[in-house]
Amino acid sequence: MRFLKVMIVLVLAFGIAGCSSKFKTYNGPTVTQVVVNKGQRQMLLMHRNKVLKEYRFGLGFAPTGDKKVRGDGRTPEGDYFIDRRNPNSQFYLSIGISYPNAQDIAEAKALGRSPGGDIFIHGRPNNRKRRRGQDWTAGCIAVTNAEMRDIYAMVRNGTPIRINP
Template identity: 30%
Template sequence: MDRIDIAKKKHLPRILATLQQLGIYNDQLEIQFLGIKSQQLLQLWVRNTGDTSFQLYQQFPLTAFSGTLGPKEKEGDLQIPEGNYYINRFNPKSKYHLSLGINYPNEEDLFLGRTGSDIFIHGGSTSKGCLAIGDEAIEIVYLLALMAKDNGQKEIPVQIVP
């Protein structure tokens, strides 16, 4: 069994029950993330396709934090970026259990001369500019992101604020 199948076996019944409690249909699921650096939290928000507002699904504490408040400026500065991004890749074989890539640097970052690469939401408890949330949490987050993608959500927003 691969990591995703194991995660489904562990978490899918609870995920589906929580979505149902929120009035979210799993085949209409859309999600977005809000990373709050000052609180060291990642929030996951959900809605049905076509709804105008999102509901908070769950908050996940960061298991590691690097850098300080303020944007990522260059490769190797250990800063977590700040801005509006989206998930640009799914990595089921990450060295941090599972991971979701963030499109850093985006166009605004490039315009401002910011550099860097390989920023992820991932499992584990170490960070060099990423949003580390632990293995259990990334399993839940990854499954919900995969469901949203499979339902046709082309871009999954990730907003990171100080």
């Protein structure tokens, strides 16, 4: 009887731990493109022409316009790809966007500035502190942690991402 009780406790403990894990698995259709519509605050995970998931999000603290230089608070616009993953991000989980590209670098250089970098899709800050309002990042795309678990599982490195105004 004692063995049975111990087994039940272990099964429940591992079951609860599994539910709280930030790493999910995904076995559905491949995400072939991420489409971000900044003005509508709409992110679409696409499989060819079919929308698999849709998310709302926050942007940089200066959300209107294309990112030009480091520190401008804007989110880049254009065609990029997912180029890295950070399971130990200071913003829960994150996936990197390949900004800056050659054109972004040239535009910033013409202004005598750095284009910046480290643009991600990410969850909430791990320290739970963030500025108030919808648009609080330094130029990234922010979703909830639950949404980020899905995105992290579904979107692979190399996936194209189009960021529209």
